[in-house]
Amino acid sequence: MGADNMLRNDTMSKKVRNLLLALLVLLPTVALSGPSGQALAFTCAGCHGTDGSSVGPSSPSIAAMDPDVFIDAMQAYKRDQRNSTIMNRIAKGYSDEQIKAMAWFFAKQELRLYTQETDQQLVSLGEKLHNSYCEKCHEEGGRPGDSGTLAGQWMPYLDYSMQDFIDGRRPYPRKMKRKVDAAIEEQGEQAMPALIHYYGSQH
Structure with a gap:
């Protein structure tokens, strides 16, 4: 029984060690991936509405937007090539990869529109x-x-x-x-x- 227990414990130790090694290998990848597009998009909700459907008349809805259109707009803001009130400063705070992540998140959101008074x-x-x-x-x-x-x-x-x-x-x-x-x-x-x-x- 003693030998069997030692063999079992040794096998368990190897499994735990291998699991820990696998986690250590994955940790840098998780750390480097950064926040998701959805998490980054939370910072846009104040002006562009939850999931990109704006409820304020001065800010556009960006839900369902073509990803390339979103990326081009953000890059133009970063380079001060597009007039805005605060978007130039906001865009400069994001990396190119983060902008791409947000672009794909908003592209997948349903656009909700509101009735406006028209002539x-x-x-x-x-x-x-x-x-x-x-x-x-x-x-x-x-x-x-x-x-x-x-x-x-x-x-x-x-x-x-x-x-x-x-x-x-x-x-x-x-x-x-x-x-x-x-x-x-x-x-x-x-x-x-x-x-x-x-x-x-x-x-």
């Missing part, structure tokens, strides 16, 4: 302008895609963003300036309010 005449005009100048890039009325999310975004946020483009505080992507100029040439001062009311009406 039906402007909505109708905005729909025509969208179909003529914007639909090619912002498909399905501006639904989430690789050109960002317009449909259902808060109208005050869209207004601030468009003013940044028009006033030169934010660089236009791709062919957007030519399309915006054409819409303004067609409808004058009504063009931007019409587009904003149209996107604000979409759900």
Whole structure:
């Protein structure tokens, strides 16, 4: 019995030792992985809402956003290439890997939209302008895609963003300036309010 007990104890000791060695090998990997995208996203909830669906009119919803759009925006903020109130400072606090983790987390979240008060005449005009100048890039009325999310975004946020483009505080992507100029040439001062009311009406 004594020999059997010693053999059992020796076998148990080897198993415990091997388990401890395996844990020691894994610990550096766990430590290096850092916080998850979900954990990092908690810091965004104050402005962009829980899981990226904003409840405040000055901040955009970022749920269901294309990961590349999120990453490009954050990198632009980090490089001071995009106008903002505080996002430039916030973006500088994240590593590239952390930004990617957040991008993929938000991409998987369901976008929840809220009803906004719109002017039906402007909505109708905005729909025509969208179909003529914007639909090619912002498909399905501006639904989430690789050109960002317009449909259902808060109208005050869209207004601030468009003013940044028009006033030169934010660089236009791709062919957007030519399309915006054409819409303004067609409808004058009504063009931007019409587009904003149209996107604000979409759900």
